[in-house]
Amino acid sequence: MIQVENLYKKFGKNEVLKGLDLNIDKGGIFAVLGPNGSGKTTLIKSILGMVVSNKGSIAVSGISIKKKWKYRQEIGYLPQIANFPGNLKVKELIRMIKDLRQMPSEEKKLIELFQLEPFLDKKLSTLSGGTKQKVNIVLAFMFDCPLLILDEPTTGLDPASLINLKELIQKEKAKGKTILITSHIMQFVAEVADEIVYLLEGKIYFKGSIEQLKTKTNQTDLEHAIAAIASTPAHA
Amino acid sequence: MLKILKYSFYDLIRSRWSYVYFLFYLILGFVLLFLNNDVSKAVITLMNIIIILVPLIGTIFGVMYFYNSKEFTELLLAQPIKRSSIFLGQYLGVAGSLTMSLVLGLGIPFVLYGLFKSNAIFDFTLLLVTGAFLTMIFTALSFNIALSNENKIKGFGYAVLLWLFLAVIYDGLFLMSLIIFKEYPLDSFSLVASMFNPIDLSRTLILLKLDISALLGYTGAVFKKFFGTNQGLILSIFMLILWTILPIWRLVYTSKKKDF
Amino acid sequence: MQKTITICPGCELKSISQGVAIASEFDTLLIKKGTYKEFNIRIDKPLTLLGENYPVIDGEDQGEIIRIVSDNVTIDGLFIINVGTSYTTDYAAIRVVKSENFLIQNVVLEKLFFGIYLEKSNNGKVYNNKIIGDAVDEYNSGNGIQLWYSHNVEVDRNIVQGVRDGIYLEFSDKVIINNNSSTNNLRFGLHFMFSNDDVYTNNTFENNGAGVAVMFSKRIKMIGNIFRKNWGTAAFGMLLKEINDAEISGNTFEENTIGINIEGSNRILYKNNDFIKNGWAVKVLGACYANTFTQNNFLYNSFDISYNSRLNDNVFNQNYWSDYTGYDLDKNGVGDVPYRPVKLFSYIVNKTPETIVLLRSLFMDIIDFSEKVSPVFTPDNLLDANPLMKQAL
Numbered sequence: 027m028i029q030v031e032n033l034y035k036k037f038g039k040n041e042v043l044k045g046l047d048l049n050i051d052k053g054g055i056f057a058v059l060g061p062n063g064s065g066k067t068t069l070i071k072s073i074l075g076m077v078v079s080n081k082g083s084i085a086v087s088g089i090s091i092k093k094k095w096k097y098r099q100e101i102g103y104l105p106q107i108a109n110f111p112g113n114l115k116v117k118e119l120i121r122m123i124k125d126l127r128q129m130p131s132e133e134k135k136l137i138e139l140f141q142l143e144p145f146l147d148k149k150l151s152t153l154s155g156g157t158k159q160k161v162n163i164v165l166a167f168m169f170d171c172p173l174l175i176l177d178e179p180t181t182g183l184d185p186a187s188l189i190n191l192k193e194l195i196q197k198e199k200a201k202g203k204t205i206l207i208t209s210h211i212m213q214f215v216a217e218v219a220d221e222i223v224y225l226l227e228g229k230i231y232f233k234g235s236i237e238q239l240k241t242k243t244n245q246t247d248l249e250h251a252i253a254a255i256a257s258t259p260a261h262a
Numbered sequence: 263m264l265k266i267l268k269y270s271f272y273d274l275i276r277s278r279w280s281y282v283y284f285l286f287y288l289i290l291g292f293v294l295l296f297l298n299n300d301v302s303k304a305v306i307t308l309m310n311i312i313i314i315l316v317p318l319i320g321t322i323f324g325v326m327y328f329y330n331s332k333e334f335t336e337l338l339l340a341q342p343i344k345r346s347s348i349f350l351g352q353y354l355g356v357a358g359s360l361t362m363s364l365v366l367g368l369g370i371p372f373v374l375y376g377l378f379k380s381n382a383i384f385d386f387t388l389l390l391v392t393g394a395f396l397t398m399i400f401t402a403l404s405f406n407i408a409l410s411n412e413n414k415i416k417g418f419g420y421a422v423l424l425w426l427f428l429a430v431i432y433d434g435l436f437l438m439s440l441i442i443f444k445e446y447p448l449d450s451f452s453l454v455a456s457m458f459n460p461i462d463l464s465r466t467l468i469l470l471k472l473d474i475s476a477l478l479g480y481t482g483a484v485f486k487k488f489f490g491t492n493q494g495l496i497l498s499i500f501m502l503i504l505w506t507i508l509p510i511w512r513l514v515y516t517s518k519k520k521d522f
Numbered sequence: 523m524q525k526t527i528t529i530c531p532g533c534e535l536k537s538i539s540q541g542v543a544i545a546s547e548f549d550t551l552l553i554k555k556g557t558y559k560e561f562n563i564r565i566d567k568p569l570t571l572l573g574e575n576y577p578v579i580d581g582e583d584q585g586e587i588i589r590i591v592s593d594n595v596t597i598d599g600l601f602i603i604n605v606g607t608s609y610t611t612d613y614a615a616i617r618v619v620k621s622e623n624f625l626i627q628n629v630v631l632e633k634l635f636f637g638i639y640l641e642k643s644n645n646g647k648v649y650n651n652k653i654i655g656d657a658v659d660e661y662n663s664g665n666g667i668q669l670w671y672s673h674n675v676e677v678d679r680n681i682v683q684g685v686r687d688g689i690y691l692e693f694s695d696k697v698i699i700n701n702n703s704s705t706n707n708l709r710f711g712l713h714f715m716f717s718n719d720d721v722y723t724n725n726t727f728e729n730n731g732a733g734v735a736v737m738f739s740k741r742i743k744m745i746g747n748i749f750r751k752n753w754g755t756a757a758f759g760m761l762l763k764e765i766n767d768a769e770i771s772g773n774t775f776e777e778n779t780i781g782i783n784i785e786g787s788n789r790i791l792y793k794n795n796d797f798i799k800n801g802w803a804v805k806v807l808g809a810c811y812a813n814t815f816t817q818n819n820f821l822y823n824s825f826d827i828s829y830n831s832r833l834n835d836n837v838f839n840q841n842y843w844s845d846y847t848g849y850d851l852d853k854n855g856v857g858d859v860p861y862r863p864v865k866l867f868s869y870i871v872n873k874t875p876e877t878i879v880l881l882r883s884l885f886m887d888i889i890d891f892s893e894k895v896s897p898v899f900t901p902d903n904l905l906d907a908n909p910l911m912k913q914a915l
Contacts, residue, residue, distance in 0.1 A: 037521070076339045077521040093518075098342035105340065109333030113273065126265055126341050302799075302822050303844055314884050433885035440877050441870070448876040456879050465882060473881055476801025476824035478753045479779040480875050486755075 027052040027173060027204040028073060033082035035068055035228075042068045043079070044228035052172075055195065055205045057215045059252060060225030066208045067106060069225065070175055073206075074103055086173065099129070104166035106177040106208075112151030116142065116161055119150060123165055133168040139190050140164065156182040167194060174198060174205045180214055192218060212249040224255055231255065263347035263354075266338065270355025273334075274327070280359050283319060287367025295375045301382040305389065308368065309468050312393045313461050317400040318425050320360060324404030325421040327356045329414045339522050349405070349517040353510065357401040361394045368393075385471050392464040395502045399460045400425070402509035409516055432459050449482030457497075460505045467498045530554035538571070538579065539563050553577045553600070561606070563588045565595050573599035576630060581605050581615075590618045590643075596625040605634040607662060614639035614664070618646065618672075626651065636664035637685065640672040640694075648677045655685035657708050665713075666704070669694040677702060687713040688730065695719050702726075710735045711752075714742065722747060733759040733778065736768070746772040749781070758783040759800070762790070770795060780805045781823070784813075793817050794914060802828050802868070811835045817914040820844060820863070824881060827863040827904070830872055834901035838863065842910040850911045861909040864900040866893035 030048040034041070042065045050056055058066050071077040073084055075091055075098065083090055086097050110119060120133050137143060140160040145153060153161070159182045166174065176195075180188060195205060195218055209215050215222070222239055224232035232239060232255060236248055245251040274280050290311070294304035331352060338348045372386060404421045411417035436455050440448055456462040469477060470489060477489040488494040527549055529541045538560055541551045547567045555575040561584040565571070569592075578601045581587040585606040588597065595618075602615045614636035618624050624646035630653075631637045637653040640646065648667060657663030666682035668690045669675055677699045682688040688704030691697060692715045699722035704711035711727030712734040714720065721743040727733035733749040736742055742765065749759030758780035762768070765787040774796045775781035781800040782792075785807045792815045797803035803823040804815075813836040820826045821844045840856070848857040867886045871878050880886050893900060 071522070074340050076336075078519055095344045096342055098340065101340070103340040105336065109336060111273065111331060111334040111337070113277070122269055123337075123341065126338070126343060300844075306822060309882065310884075310887070313882075430885050430888070433880055433883045437870070437877060437880055437885065440874050440880075444874040444876075448874075452876040452879045462879075462883065466879065469879075469881055472799075472822075473801065473824040475753060475777050475779050475799060476881065477878060479755060479757070479801050480878055481755045482876070485876075 027087065028206075029083075029085040029088075030069070030073070031083050033069075033072060033084065034080045035065075035072065035077060036080055042228055043072070043082075045082070046225075046229055048223065048230055048233070050204060050206070050223075052204055053199075053202050054220040055199055055207060055218050056221050056223055057219035058206060058208045058223045058225065059215065060231075064225040065228050066225055067177060070177055070206065070208065074098065074101065074175065099127070100172050102166045102169055102171040102174045104162055104174075104176040104179050106181075110150040110158065110161070112149065114150055115147055116150060116153070117146040119161070120164065120168070124168075127169060129169045131168040132170075133164055136164040136168055136194075139194070140187055154182075156184060156187070159183055160187060163191060163194075167198070172203055174203060176205065176207045178209055179207065180209060180211050188214075212252060216248040224252070226255075263344075263351045266343070266348055266351025267354045267358070270331070270352045271359055273331075274355055274359040279323065280363055283323075283360065284363035284367045287364055288370060291368045291371030295371050301375070301380050301386075305382055305385050306472065308386075308389055309465075309472065312389055312396065313465050313468070314429055316364065316393050316396045317429060317461055320357075320397045320400030321404045321421045321425045322418075323360060324356055324401040325408045325418050327352070328405055328408035329417065336522055345517050346514045349409075349513055350510070353402060353405050353513060356405075357398045360397045360401065364393050364397060365390055388468065388471055392467055392502075395506060396460060396464055398506045399502070399509065402506065402513060405513050406509050406516070409513065409520065428459050428461050433462065436462075447482065449480070449484040453484065453488055457501050460502065463498055463501055463505065467495070467502070470494055470498070524548045524550065526550045526552050528552045528554065529558075531556035531558070542566075542569065545569055548594075561585050561587050565590045565592060567592050568594035570596040571598065571600065572596075573601070573628075576601040578603060583607065585611070586613045586615075586617060588616045590616070590621050590624060593622045594624070595621065597627070597629060598625070599628045601630045601632075602634070603632045605631075605636070607635045609662065612636050612639065612664060614668075617641060618643040622646065625649070630654070631666075632656075634664065634685070636668060637666040637682070638668070639665075640667075640669045640675060642671045644673045644675065646672070646675050648675065648680060650679045651681070653680065653682045653685065655683065655707075657685050660686055660708050663708060665690040666707070668692075669697060669717075673697070676700075681705075682711075683707060687711075688727070689713070691715065691717040691720065693717060698722070700724055703728075705729055707731065711749075713737075714739045718742070721745070726750070727752070727759070729753070732757050732761060735761040735763070736765050737761070737763040738765075740766050740768075742768045744768065744770045744773060747774075749773065749775045750777055752778045754779060756780075758805075761785075762787040765790065769793075774798065775800055775803065783807070784810050786810065788812055790814075791816075795819070797821065797823055797826075799823060801825065804828070806830070806836070809833075813837070814839070816840050817910075818842070819913045821913075825865060825868040825871075828868040828872065829864050829901060829904065830869075832899070832901050834904040836904075838904070838906040840908045840910055840914070841906050842913045843906065846909045848909065855911050857909040857911055860905040860907045862894050862897070862900070862905045864904050865890045866899055869899050 028050040033043050033046040035043040060066050072079050091097055124131050221235055239251050243251040243254040245254055407420045408417045456466050527541050527545055529535045535541055550570040553573045555577050557578040559580045561581040581604045583604050583606045587602055605615050606613045615631045615634050617639040620642045622645045627649035629651045632654050653666040663686040665687040666685040671693045673695045675697050678701055680702045682704045683706045686708050688707045688711045690713045694717045697720045701724050703726045705728045707730045709731045711730040714736045716738050718740040723745040726748045728750040730752055733752045752759050759775040759778040760782045763785045768790045771793040776798040779801045781797045781803040783805045788811045790813045794817050796819045798821045800823045802825045803820050805828045807830050815838045819842045843861050846861045848859040850857055867890055
């Protein structure tokens with residue numbers, strides 16, 4: 027689904043990605059993990075084309091994304107911080123995104139699922155953080171995209187919504203979709219992820235299943251495994 | 263692009279500031295015409311306003327909109343839309359709504375006053391065209407500044423400084439250099455210097471209509487050719503178009519390289 | 523007894539010169555339609571030459587066409603073309619020499635050098651003639667109507683265009699010039715030199731090299747004339763040079779590079795004139811004393827008044843200035859703050875003409891404003907203490 031080769035990215039003097047290689051197959055849930063500043067968001071934004079890399083190549087569905095934009099039809103993206111134009115109403119925002127993408131969408135189900143009906147006529151600037159995140163989720167999931175990129179999807183969600191989100195992710199997975207997730211909540215990662223991609227200092231430090239990670243680090247739970255991984259010498 | 267343009271435009275049309283701007287011009291137009299009852303005087307006053315205020319509003323509004331719509335922009339960037347379309351669409355949305363406020367705000371009172379029967383129609387149309395150009399130019403310049411400066415305060419400062427430079431300081435330096443080098447033939451220099459500042463350029467264009475009598479008093483052959491024939495008008499309009507296209511081109515160019 | 527002698531191409535009498543020769547004093551020569559190739563027609567007795575349906579007298583560029591050397595001659599209704607051009611002799615279509623009581627009317631002149639030339643001839647009338655030249659260069663073109671040492675002449679309802687000076691007066695006093703239209707001439711529409719006590723009213727001067735030049739003359743009255751579109755370097759509606767005790771009233775100066783250019787002229791009253799959209803409405807050069815400007819309208823000129831010195835001995839009172847931004851709290855129709863018609867910028871433009879491209883820039887407005895508040899370069903007593911709030915009628 028995604029092939030990243032030898033990706034470099036510098037912001038000023040700060041080198042964030044240093045020759046990153048990553049291959050993500052079609053289908054399954056991949057958690058992109060790593061300490062703060064390890065380049066998770068930069069990697070995701072590079073795949074989305076929001077960040078222009080200095081060197082290296084990215085291909086989505088086998089096609090290089092350089093100077094292209096149509097491939098984003100295949101991506102549903104949930105940004106880390108849900109910033110929306112404040113003077114739009116929720117309804118208008120959804121309508122606008124639908125209008126822009128011109129794809130079949132199932133926002134009604136999602137609105138129902140997250141009980142957003144009372145907020146449809148409210149302006150986005152008046153919404154609470156959690157509600158905004160729900161709107162964010164609706165926008166990311168309402169189209170039938172083969173690739174979903176979720177940057178910290180759990181932020182601000184109440185337990186009920188969190189359950190809904192997990193179910194939603196599993197449902198999408200069942201449809202054979204590829205889902206890329208970053209999160210700081212290890213419990214959430216442990217529950218949903220099939221595979222872990224661990225970034226350190228701008229490179230892939232580890233890629234494999236949770237079990238493999240646990241074995242490698244001699245830890246029994248994911249959180250400790252993740253904490254330990256950075257201190258273990260480079261993997262074989 | 264048209265969709266982005268549409269959303270930016272609607273967004274702005276609904277914003278308070280567009281109304282304030284529109285109402286300001288509307289009231290100004292009515293006051294100038296109906297309290298004074300003097301079209302020629304109104305056109306002269308309008309000219310002063312247009313070459314100073316329109317660039318200022320274009321600059322400030324452009325920077326403000328760009329920074330305020332950062333979220334909107336980021337939302338759009340993840341959508342299957344070309345980058346250049348996003349920025350061009352937003353730019354045209356802002357420039358378009360500002361131009362519309364200007365043209366309608368001033369146009370309505372003038373039409374009601376019976377401008378079409380007056381022979382000031384050409385002067386007035388020229389004013390509006392120049393105003394539209396200045397709006398486009400300064401909005402584009404401010405978008406460029408905002409795009410190149412993540413820091414809002416800094417971007418805002420640069421934008422206001424740019425306006426101040428082009429509206430006042432440039433002419434001061436221009437005047438000083440003319441006085442210092444007055445022993446030399448300066449007519450080509452002074453025309454070229456006018457071309458490098460869109461405000462001066464617009465002013466020249468309006469002078470061609472309002473002050474042609476005075477302009478033709480000058481001896482230089484280059485001046486005579488410039489002001490005495492259509493050459494001045496054509497060249498000025500061409501330069502204004504260039505002034506509009508170049509910042510827009512740079513906007514598209516830099517936006518392609520920028521990270522979000 | 524007066525008789526009428528008919529001349530026509532098919533008649534027994536085919537030539538005007540012959541007609542003049544056989545005519546007796548006070549006869550009328552009736553010249554029928556046709557073309558007469560003649561020049562040097564000398565009229566030496568009181569005669570009336572009356573053209574019927576504009577007969578053409580074609581001088582074939584040979585020289586002068588009609589010379590009047592007798593009193594009481596009338597020329598009426600002729601079409602005279604192809605006057606000879608010379609660099610040594612001022613050939614004219616009609617020349618009047620030392621004669622009185624002449625009347626020249628309804629004459630059309632084309633392809634001429636000089637048109638109607640009055641030389642030491644008094645008490646005559648030049649009415650309703652049309653003079654259409656095709657002058658290109660000043661050095662080989664002549665004037666439309668020229669008066670030289672000719673007094674008490676009336677020049678009325680003539681149309682003069684495309685010559686060097688439309689109407690030219692030299693050493694000619696008490697001449698009345700009314701209702702003429704002098705346009706598209708190379709040099710001046712009307713030109714006075716050393717002529718006193720003349721009056722010109724209701725004339726139109728448009729698109730000439732310069733409108734009217736009044737030089738070295740006294741007591742000229744200039745009333746109700748229109749000066750328009752005299753554009754170009756050193757082009758002006760009216761030039762006053764060494765003029766004293768004149769009256770200039772009720773004139774309209776519109777779209778001239780300079781409305782009135784004044785040099786060394788004193789005791790002139792400017793009243794009820796309209797200065798509209800000129801580059802400079804009034805430009806004062808050199809010493810001009812005791813002039814009065816009152817009840818004039820200064821409308822949308824690039825510059826209202828320009829001075830080249832810091833001295834001012836002229837009075838500006840109760841004019842209307844479209845640039846005036848003051849207020850009238852006591853509602854007496856007169857602004858409560860004085861108006862300063864001389865801008866610093868006009869002073870700068872005088873020194874460095876290229877700066878004209880900065881006209882109406884914000885920077886110049888700021889500078890002008892500071893000069894207005896505390897005059898440094900412009901005469902500080904030059905102000906209209908009673909600017910009108912409404913246009914003077």
